[in-house]
Amino acid sequence: MLLKELSEAFGPPGQEDEVRDLIREKIAPHVDRIWTDTMGNLYAEKKGRDAAGPRIMLAAHMDEVALMITRIDREGFLHFKSLGGIDQRVLIAKPVVIGRQRVPGVIGAKAVHLLEPEERERALSLRELFIDIGARDKEEAEKLVAIGEGAVFQSRFSSIGGNRVRGKALDNRAGCSALVELLQYDYPVNLTAVFTVQEEVGLRGARIASYNLKPDLALVMETTTAGDVPEAKSHQMSTRLGKGPALTIMDRTLIAAPDLLKALEETAQRLDKPYQWKQTATGGTDGGAIHLTGAGIPTAVVAIPCRYLHSPASVIDLADYQHLIELIHGFLTHAPGRRTGQK
Numbered sequence: 001m002l003l004k005e006l007s008e009a010f011g012p013p014g015q016e017d018e019v020r021d022l023i024r025e026k027i028a029p030h031v032d033r034i035w036t037d038t039m040g041n042l043y044a045e046k047k048g049r050d051a052a053g054p055r056i057m058l059a060a061h062m063d064e065v066a067l068m069i070t071r072i073d074r075e076g077f078l079h080f081k082s083l084g085g086i087d088q089r090v091l092i093a094k095p096v097v098i099g100r101q102r103v104p105g106v107i108g109a110k111a112v113h114l115l116e117p118e119e120r121e122r123a124l125s126l127r128e129l130f131i132d133i134g135a136r137d138k139e140e141a142e143k144l145v146a147i148g149e150g151a152v153f154q155s156r157f158s159s160i161g162g163n164r165v166r167g168k169a170l171d172n173r174a175g176c177s178a179l180v181e182l183l184q185y186d187y188p189v190n191l192t193a194v195f196t197v198q199e200e201v202g203l204r205g206a207r208i209a210s211y212n213l214k215p216d217l218a219l220v221m222e223t224t225t226a227g228d229v230p231e232a233k234s235h236q237m238s239t240r241l242g243k244g245p246a247l248t249i250m251d252r253t254l255i256a257a258p259d260l261l262k263a264l265e266e267t268a269q270r271l272d273k274p275y276q277w278k279q280t281a282t283g284g285t286d287g288g289a290i291h292l293t294g295a296g297i298p299t300a301v302v303a304i305p306c307r308y309l310h311s312p313a314s315v316i317d318l319a320d321y322q323h324l325i326e327l328i329h330g331f332l333t334h335a336p337g338r339r340t341g342q343k
């Protein structure tokens with residue numbers, strides 16, 4: 001399964017090579033042209049039946065939240081900073097893999113009985129955590145890992161429940177996987193898919209990708225927080241699993257283009273497919289960078305609800321994944337040919 005392969009691939013921000021190679025191999029038979037840029041964004045162009053039709057950018061980020069090794073101490077422990085927003089509460093005792101050699105390790109911390117009372121009351125900060133790769137000293141550790149290399153959770157993808165899956169990096173390998181699947185079909189419009197880099201550290205790859213392409217409009221395919229868990233109040237439930245792909249009206253980085261949102265909503269209604277509105281205005285996506293490019297690019301975000309985002313075991317519902325593909329397929333097949341006001 002493509003989503004499994006993508007979830008298990010190694011892709012810290014700035015070190016997306018393995019994900020990029022995997023995607024390139026999968027899409028090559030289905031697109032007209034593939035290229036990359038200086039930052040490592042992967043572009044795939046697919047010409048539409050109407051050469052003069054609108055040019056649409058579809059974006060999904062390849063990177064995942066990770067840790068970057070910043071120091072190796074005398075005893076051979078690795079110290080790190082975060083690449084993207086990681087909740088430090090999820091880190092302790094988690095298995096990780098590091099760098100080019102995919103060295104296995106575990107995130108360690110001082111044992112609980114050695115903690116001061118006030119330390120027990122709070123989550124340990126990143127500074128108090130380290131990675132243990134089993135090295136006896138600094139010299140042994142340096143043979144395996146270099147400063148600047150990334151570490152990601154080591155986590156097997158698997159199915160849980162009836163139609164749900166669990167794995168690391170579903171943010172945003174689920175979006176990448178859906179975009180790869182969408183590229184297998186032909187459309188009337190001119191498409192350029194961009195698998196972007198460095199989203200988790202500030203929407204960086206998307207910024208130059210949209211500058212390079214200057215599309216007529218852009219759709220971002222993402223995962224977004226599902227808040228439908230015990231103890232959450234209903235207004236905190238940003239999205240809910242199994243209720244369809246989520247459309248964003250506004251988040252921290254973007255107010256979606258109203259015409260584009262309307263077209264997406266109409267597409268869902270026409271196809272009789274479920275969709276939901278993202279209920280909180282938190283978080284940001286590549287859309288934040290894309291819509292401010294040049295003289296502005298109408299942009300919208302469609303996202304798969306995901307529980308435990310940025311953890312070793314995120315959960316999505318495959319029905320939401322499938323409905324996202326169907327929604328965007330339906331949109332690309334019909335809506336964009338129409339210009340605003342010419343319905």
Ligand code: CO
Nearest residue numbers: 171172222223
């Ligand atoms: Co994301």
